[in-house]
């Protein structure tokens with residue numbers, strides 16, 4: 210019998226693609242990994258998608274623009290999407306689609322159509338590229354890409370996380386908006402991370418970290434002297450709730466799954482080697498960390514909070530675990546949640562989703578510090594894709610040997626390096642706006658090698674406008690930044706030394722085919738990386 214509804218026009222069939230996770234995978238998803246479930250979206254049946262899709266995933270400020278431009282300008286078979294207009298060529302034009310990292314998401318047709326204007330999507334000799342550098346740190350983006358392009362290829366450029374952070378801060382500074390000091394941003398983020406148990410980092414020895422009490426006294430003497438403990442309240446509350454005997458059912462369940470995860474994770478063939486090596490390190494730090502963690506808990510509560518309901522003390526080692534990477538950052542995802550960039554004014558994600566929850570409310574979206582925790586980001590991507598789908602490049606190497614890196618990237622994308630044009634050449638792609646040539650710009654802007662340095666006072670706009678060759682470098686807005694923030698930079702180098710080590714171990718586990726070589730520089734080359742405004 211026909212109902213009123215059946216009488217209506219047939220609705221287009223909506224297929225939501227939950228993200229596919231290999232049922233045989235030895236890597237388990239945690240409850241906090243649910244953002245994959247929230248990443249579903251509609252794939253229309255009639256949408257035509259590129260047969261071969263590749264992404265430069267990040268990291269932001271690691272030379273992604275240079276690489277993207279060189280690949281798409283100099284290789285006839287590596288195709289960027291078309292620009293809407295020449296004015297928007299460089300920002301959100303051809304390079305950064307920002308499609309998989311936003312909610313609400315536009316229809317896939319919207320994503321595909323600008324690629325379709327640039328080349329035949331079904332031509333399997335063409336590789337289409339999206340160079341959005343925030344994808345790497347957004348777990349939900351990985352889920353979505355998995356649903357649409359499970360066989361995509363990924364290029365990941367990684368730069369020393371400290372100079373990367375400074376470069377990002379400088380861009381924001383130049384970009385306008387709120388001019389917050391670099392050390393202030395770092396400090397706030399560190400607090401935020403600790404508040405979410407998202408740091409492997411041992412709690413600071415009081416006077417040794419830039420985000421320590423002493424540092425805060427210097428930075429904000431008024432606030433700190435009025436209520437010194439307010440500074441630590443939130444992070445410690447989290448710790449307390451985690452270890453209090455009257456743990457909620459959720460916490461108990463979570464703990465159970467966490468242990469399972471640790472076991473399953475350790476048995477994953479890819480990560481096993483890395484984990485084996487890491488565990489010795491973890492054991493080494495556990496003791497000192499335990500004492501510090503204990504201290505902090507006691508300080509806040511005024512009593513011992515480590516008692517089990519039956520009066521037993523929890524083993525110290527278990528507390529220490531919370532600061533260890535394997536358990537402390539039990540899931541990269543839980544420390545980034547299902548973060549997305551929210552498009553302003555729109556409030557839709559999907560059935561039952563709470564948009565606000567995923568829109569940078571839990572963590573600051575700037576993520577100066579988090580963006581540099583590459584190893585955890587990569588582990589997440591490696592949960593969803595095969596290692597051979599990744600090429601991971603040290604930014605240092607690209608600086609020194611750009612042509613060799615380009616060749617490697619071209620081969621990795623399955624293209625022939627014999628078709629690569631010399632530097633400065635622009636392949637005219639179908640439908641693409643003509644790119645400007647490699648000539649020095651107006652207003653004293655000069656090309657230095659492949660880097661464009663704007664010498665004008667309002668550096669950013671000019672740097673963008675002057676971007677007449679691949680890659681771009683922004684003048685350091687605050688010429689004294691390196692001196693002013695020397696202490697914070699120094700502390701950041703210490704902070705990253707552990708995750709960097711873990712990164713190198715993961716790279717070792719992946720083997721030479723990952724593309725990774727060398728290490729990050731131990732210090733920033735003074736005055737070299739950051740030109741100042743003349």
Ligand SMILES: Nc1ncnc2c1ncn2[C@@H]1O[C@H](COP(=O)(O)OS(=O)(=O)O)[C@@H](OP(=O)(O)O)[C@H]1O
Pocket residue numbers: 268269270271272273274275342376604607608611659660679680681682683738739
């Ligand atoms: N060929 C080459 N090799 C190595 N590094 C290079 C290259 N070209 C540009 N750059 C440096 O890359 C920084 C900009 O990175 P991105 O293009 O990824 O920035 S962005 O994320 O798109 O905003 C930017 O860093 P800073 O100058 O420190 O800001 C550029 O100097």
